[in-house]
Each structure stands twice: as C-alpha cells, then as structure tokens.
Amino acid sequence: MYVVPESAIADLISPQDSFEAVESVFAAMARKDAYNFPVIREAIGHADALYGFKSGFDRAGLVLGLKAGGYWPGNADKGLTNHQSSVFLFDPDTGRPTAMVGGNLLTALRTAAASAVSIRYLAPKGAKVLGMIGAGHQSAFQMRAAAKQRDFEKVIGWNFHPEMLSRLEETAAELGLPYESVDLDRMGAEADVIVSITSSFDPILKDAQVKGGTHLACMGTDTKGKQEVEAALLARARVFTDEIAQSITIGEAQHAVADGSLAESDITEIGAVIAGMDPGRRSDDEITLFDGTGVGLQDLAVAAKAVELARERGIGQEIEV
Known part of the structure; x- marks a missing residue:
C-alpha cells in the first residue's frame, strides 16, 4: 500500500489537477460509469464529533475506495484542523488496499473544484x-x-x-x-x-x-x-x-x-x-x-490523482499490508 501523508499534499496536487479530476468524475457519474455508495455520518457521542464514511466506485477510472473522517469542533484549541479525514483506495480487481492518502487539504481542494466546475459550466x-x-x-x-x-x-x-x-x-x-x-x-x-x-x-x-x-x-x-x-x-x-x-x-x-x-x-x-x-x-x-x-467520488478522484503524482515524483512510501 502506498502512503501519501497529509504533509505532502500541498506541494503535490494543484487546484487545476483537482478541477480536472472532479470534472471527469462528475461526467462519469452522469454516464452511469461511476456511482457513490450511501453516506454514513453520525455523532459519536464523544468530543462533540461527527464521524462518517463516503465511498464509491468509478468503473471508468477503476478507482474504488472511501474517505473516513469528520468534524471535531474542539480541534482548533489543540492547534489542529477541525475537519479530519483520510482516503483509502483499493484494487477493484482484488479488493486489496493500494493507497492511504491524507484527506484534509484534499477535501478543501475538491470542494472548491466542485463549485468552480459549476461556475465554468453554468455562470x-x-x-x-x-x-x-x-x-x-x-x-x-x-x-x-x-x-x-x-x-x-x-x-x-x-x-x-x-x-x-x-x-x-x-x-x-x-x-x-x-x-x-x-x-x-x-x-x-x-x-x-x-x-x-x-x-x-x-x-x-x-x-x-x-x-x-x-x-x-x-x-x-x-x-x-x-x-x-x-x-x-x-x-x-x-x-x-x-x-x-x-x-x-x-x-x-x-x-x-x-x-x-x-x-x-x-x-x-x-x-x-x-x-x-x-x-x-x-x-x-x-x-x-x-x-x-460533496460526494465520495470527488474525494477518490483527487486522491487517486495525488497517488499518481506521488509515485511519479517519488513522494510517499510503499508499505506491506
């Protein structure tokens, strides 16, 4: 499994990379080549946190996985980002895990990319x-x-x-x-x-x-x-x-x-x-x-792009699982 830490994301994937990934997966959804699974989002009864999962499968891009994470309102007082998440990717042919990617900055990038896509096509x-x-x-x-x-x-x-x-x-x-x-x-x-x-x-x-x-x-x-x-x-x-x-x-x-x-x-x-x-x-x-x-396929699309770029540039680490 290839691990791309949160600290590597800022220098790895650009807003334009994110835009293109989100644009592509939205089109795949419309063609029924990609679909999201039901969202799980729950208050965990601890630290006032909301936690959940967004997942899906892009058959066209062969991207399968999930984003796990949520919102911890007390994190700011600890010097941490309130929103915390990680993306996990799997081989759609075997089900084996292929990557784990820090998801905090990716979430911000994919959210901005989605509104930007709407502006390009509708404004x-x-x-x-x-x-x-x-x-x-x-x-x-x-x-x-x-x-x-x-x-x-x-x-x-x-x-x-x-x-x-x-x-x-x-x-x-x-x-x-x-x-x-x-x-x-x-x-x-x-x-x-x-x-x-x-x-x-x-x-x-x-x-x-x-x-x-x-x-x-x-x-x-x-x-x-x-x-x-x-x-x-x-x-x-x-x-x-x-x-x-x-x-x-x-x-x-x-x-x-x-x-x-x-x-x-x-x-x-x-x-x-x-x-x-x-x-x-x-x-x-x-x-x-x-x-x-905010759909899971957005997260998977930008995470898959981040892994692709990380491998090309030798950023991240391969680990045995």
Missing part, C-alpha cells in the same frame, strides 16, 4: 462580480478556484462574524481584485456569481434578494437540517447538483423538496452538462443554482 459568460457568503477556512479556496472561471472585476463578501471578513479581503488582494463588504441585499442585487460556504442551519440569502441572471454555488449544506438559502430561491432557479440522492436528503434541496416547491425531477446532475447531455444555462437572465453536497 453567465459576462460575470463581473463574485459574491462570497462565509469567511471561514474554506472560503479562500473557494474564491481562488472561482476566480479562474470568469474575468471577475470585483469581490463582495458577507459573513455572520464581520471580524473574519479580513480573510476575504486578503484573498481578493492576493488575486488582484478589489474587495468590499456588503449586506445581503447588495449581495443578491450586485453579484453575478455567489458562492456560499457556511455551516448554517437557517437560510441566509432570501429569494427576494437575488436578481435574475445569477449563478449560486451553495457549498455548505451537507447534513440533514443545514440550509444556506431560502427554499423559494431553489423553486425559482434551475437546480443542479453533484448527486441527486444526496441533494434531496442532506443537501440544499432537502428543504424545497420537503415543502413541495421543488420536485426531484427538477434537479439535474452537473455531470450531465459536462458530458453534453444537458444544455445547462439556457438564458442570460436565468438563475442557476448548484447544490454541492
């Missing part, structure tokens, strides 16, 4: 203003990935805790873009693309606040009960997702489906757009929304 071509809702650790990855997809001229941001908005301003400066903190009315009125990356359990952005022609990438809702935008906004938008089964149960669409304003049949997997099976955005004034729930 208005002339998008100029990028809106960011949320200023946590993941927000910097999201902004950097989003900025590569359109010629944005400005970034605007909002966060529950205004003292954290400096992260957005600093990241925008790194990208050479002017930045302004705004209220949610201005966010919905001015942004052509809005990326939300929060852990909210109550809707932040309301339907009435969002103009036409906007693309939203809702990336924070991955658990039953979480919600970043008002359900009525999904009912007005064309809704896309990474996987429909997750979208309607633990994703942003769970609330609109539950209240009957959105049908499962109204949701399209982003892979269908990538694979040329769906046209995606149909007009400049249409609202599109990507419900990024």
Whole structure:
C-alpha cells in the first residue's frame, strides 16, 4: 500500500489537477460509469464529533475506495484542523488496499473544484462580480478556484462574524481584485456569481434578494437540517447538483423538496452538462443554482490523482499490508 501523508499534499496536487479530476468524475457519474455508495455520518457521542464514511466506485477510472473522517469542533484549541479525514483506495480487481492518502487539504481542494466546475459550466459568460457568503477556512479556496472561471472585476463578501471578513479581503488582494463588504441585499442585487460556504442551519440569502441572471454555488449544506438559502430561491432557479440522492436528503434541496416547491425531477446532475447531455444555462437572465453536497467520488478522484503524482515524483512510501 502506498502512503501519501497529509504533509505532502500541498506541494503535490494543484487546484487545476483537482478541477480536472472532479470534472471527469462528475461526467462519469452522469454516464452511469461511476456511482457513490450511501453516506454514513453520525455523532459519536464523544468530543462533540461527527464521524462518517463516503465511498464509491468509478468503473471508468477503476478507482474504488472511501474517505473516513469528520468534524471535531474542539480541534482548533489543540492547534489542529477541525475537519479530519483520510482516503483509502483499493484494487477493484482484488479488493486489496493500494493507497492511504491524507484527506484534509484534499477535501478543501475538491470542494472548491466542485463549485468552480459549476461556475465554468453554468455562470453567465459576462460575470463581473463574485459574491462570497462565509469567511471561514474554506472560503479562500473557494474564491481562488472561482476566480479562474470568469474575468471577475470585483469581490463582495458577507459573513455572520464581520471580524473574519479580513480573510476575504486578503484573498481578493492576493488575486488582484478589489474587495468590499456588503449586506445581503447588495449581495443578491450586485453579484453575478455567489458562492456560499457556511455551516448554517437557517437560510441566509432570501429569494427576494437575488436578481435574475445569477449563478449560486451553495457549498455548505451537507447534513440533514443545514440550509444556506431560502427554499423559494431553489423553486425559482434551475437546480443542479453533484448527486441527486444526496441533494434531496442532506443537501440544499432537502428543504424545497420537503415543502413541495421543488420536485426531484427538477434537479439535474452537473455531470450531465459536462458530458453534453444537458444544455445547462439556457438564458442570460436565468438563475442557476448548484447544490454541492460533496460526494465520495470527488474525494477518490483527487486522491487517486495525488497517488499518481506521488509515485511519479517519488513522494510517499510503499508499505506491506
């Protein structure tokens, strides 16, 4: 088994590598060449932690495996990342373990890659203003990935805790873009693309606040009960997702489906757009929304790429199991 430690990931796999891996596996899902297994996610009754497994099989790429990990809210006080995960890959021909890969940075990269894929395929071509809702650790990855997809001229941001908005301003400066903190009315009125990356359990952005022609990438809702935008906004938008089964149960669409304003049949997997099976955005004034729930196949795709690069560069270690 080949071991690629967390410490090696930053110098090993780039955002572009991650983008290509996620784009490819989304298309494979749409062609039914890859599928995710049911997610396990539980509160373990210790350290306030959530722990679980995401797994799947990409028959086209011959990638089989799982990501194990979760969220430990007390880790920050210990100098550790709250989100902890590892990816395990297996030989689909024999079932033997082939690799173990540190999954913390990979999770951030694959999450940002998913929203970036949605922006490339669904955002208005002339998008100029990028809106960011949320200023946590993941927000910097999201902004950097989003900025590569359109010629944005400005970034605007909002966060529950205004003292954290400096992260957005600093990241925008790194990208050479002017930045302004705004209220949610201005966010919905001015942004052509809005990326939300929060852990909210109550809707932040309301339907009435969002103009036409906007693309939203809702990336924070991955658990039953979480919600970043008002359900009525999904009912007005064309809704896309990474996987429909997750979208309607633990994703942003769970609330609109539950209240009957959105049908499962109204949701399209982003892979269908990538694979040329769906046209995606149909007009400049249409609202599109990507419900990024985070699927196991994303993790496996970027981990497999990391292993490939590690072997090529002699990074990591082969161990007997």
